[in-house]
Amino acid sequence: MAVRKNQSTLTSTEKREFIDAVLGLKRSGRYDEFVRTHNAFIMGDTDQGERVGHRSPSFLPWHRKFLLEFEQELQRIIPSVALPYWDWSTDRTPASSLWATDFLGGDGRSRDGQVMAGPFANLAGNWSIDTQVDTRPFLRRALGGGGRALPTRADIEAVLAVETYDAPPWNSTSRGFRNLIEGWRGVNLHNRVHVWVGGHMATGASPNDPVFWLHHAFIDKLWADWQTRHPASPYLPETPTENVVDLDSTMRPWNDVTPRDMLDHTRFYTFDT
Amino acid sequence: MRTRRRFLRGGTAVLAAVAVAGTTASVLDEESARVNRTGQGRPPRGEAGEPFDETYKGRRIQGWPTDHGHHGTGSGYRVLIDGTELHVMLNGDGTWVSLIDHYEVFATPRALARSAVDNLAGADLVPRPAHR
Numbered sequence: 001m002a003v004r005k006n007q008s009t010l011t012s013t014e015k016r017e018f019i020d021a022v023l024g025l026k027r028s029g030r031y032d033e034f035v036r037t038h039n040a041f042i043m044g045d046t047d048q049g050e051r052v053g054h055r056s057p058s059f060l061p062w063h064r065k066f067l068l069e070f071e072q073e074l075q076r077i078i079p080s081v082a083l084p085y086w087d088w089s090t091d092r093t094p095a096s097s098l099w100a101t102d103f104l105g106g107d108g109r110s111r112d113g114q115v116m117a118g119p120f121a122n123l124a125g126n127w128s129i130d131t132q133v134d135t136r137p138f139l140r141r142a143l144g145g146g147g148r149a150l151p152t153r154a155d156i157e158a159v160l161a162v163e164t165y166d167a168p169p170w171n172s173t174s175r176g177f178r179n180l181i182e183g184w185r186g187v188n189l190h191n192r193v194h195v196w197v198g199g200h201m202a203t204g205a206s207p208n209d210p211v212f213w214l215h216h217a218f219i220d221k222l223w224a225d226w227q228t229r230h231p232a233s234p235y236l237p238e239t240p241t242e243n244v245v246d247l248d249s250t251m252r253p254w255n256d257v258t259p260r261d262m263l264d265h266t267r268f269y270t271f272d273t
Numbered sequence: 274m275r276t277r278r279r280f281l282r283g284g285t286a287v288l289a290a291v292a293v294a295g296t297t298a299s300v301l302d303e304e305s306a307r308v309n310r311t312g313q314g315r316p317p318r319g320e321a322g323e324p325f326d327e328t329y330k331g332r333r334i335q336g337w338p339t340d341h342g343h344h345g346t347g348s349g350y351r352v353l354i355d356g357t358e359l360h361v362m363l364n365g366d367g368t369w370v371s372l373i374d375h376y377e378v379f380a381t382p383r384a385l386a387r388s389a390v391d392n393l394a395g396a397d398l399v400p401r402p403a404h405r
Binding site: 043046047048055061111112113132133134135136169171172173183184190191192193195202203204205260 | 360362363364365366372373375376377378386392393394395396397398399
């Protein structure tokens with residue numbers, strides 16, 4: 001059983017194995033299938049129509065399944081690898097070891113946003129952007145661009161305190177835990193982190209930056225933390241609802257997995273804390 | 274001659290945009306009526322955004338309302354940067370996101386187009402791949 005650890009506690013061997021597995025997936029072409037799938041869902045999920053991966057109750061179970069598939073692909077390359085998570089409320093500056101050259105590499109340079117160091121710098125020869133939104137073939141970042149700040153622990157606590165999972169109209173205007181953590185309403189957790197990283201992470205093709213997985217692994221952990229705090233709060237909606245995935249309906253693109261199947265993460269992995 | 278052609282082309286685009294906006298208004302009225310009848314949701318405020326056509330930081334940005342859901346964007350609005358379509362989406366509260374800024378909302382499609390130009394820093398958009 002995989003144990004997902006805080007990225008700040010990884011040994012240098014664990015970091016190297018994670019990087020090697022990600023680069024192996026990129027070489028095989030399989031990595032870009034994940035980028036394309038995410039991009040297709042983010043463009044297709046609308047507030048007014050069918051929505052599965054984003055701006056809807058299934059945002060959390062959809063990403064849990066998406067990360068599981070990715071983690072399983074990594075483990076086919078290096079079996080001991082687990083997805084680390086990034087607690088951005090603690091490791092909240094570009095000086096964090098997360099952005100060091102032995103892990104994800106640093107900020108983009110100011111002229112064009114190009115990441116110049118680390119294993120995912122285009123100059124290192126192993127990371128070209130093949131699923132593009134624009135013509136630039138290199139990974140881009142603008143950490144904290146525009147003077148933005150990452151969410152604080154107090155912001156997280158405010159969201160975890162909300163008792164109701166989600167609410168009609170089950171989209172980006174909803175009140176409830178899911179939309180507060182996704183960030184379309186309130187203090188804004190998940191969306192704000194994408195914007196803080198900038199570059200590819202701000203776009204629909206955000207998995208082009210490997211930090212995508214560490215960000216979502218922490219969002220996923222916060223869902224588990226919320227469940228622990230509110231054991232009587234169910235996933236909503238529990239009954240068939242137009243355009244939305246209810247508890248027992250299957251989610252695209254897999255079509256054989258429901259939100260109920262994803263509720264208990266301990267079937268698949270545990271966390272270090 | 275080049276300048277004159279550019280001017281004419283721009284003029285045609287604006288005329289076409291105005292014509293499209295005219296048709297869109299009635300489509301939107303029907304949509305609002307349907308939404309009100311069924312009692313589901315509410316007509317989004319920003320949907321019938323004004324057309325625009327300007328040069329921003331040396332890039333031509335254009336936007337105009339379209340038939341609801343045309344081009345598969347579900348937005349009822351098209352935005353071009355130097356003639357290439359930028360995927361945009363209307364949120365339930367009338368704000369907008371684009372493919373370039375998909376986690377940050379903008380009050381108008383014009384603001385979203387300008388932000389995309391800032392982000393592109395001179396690079397070109399990749400035309401949207403065909404649906405699989």
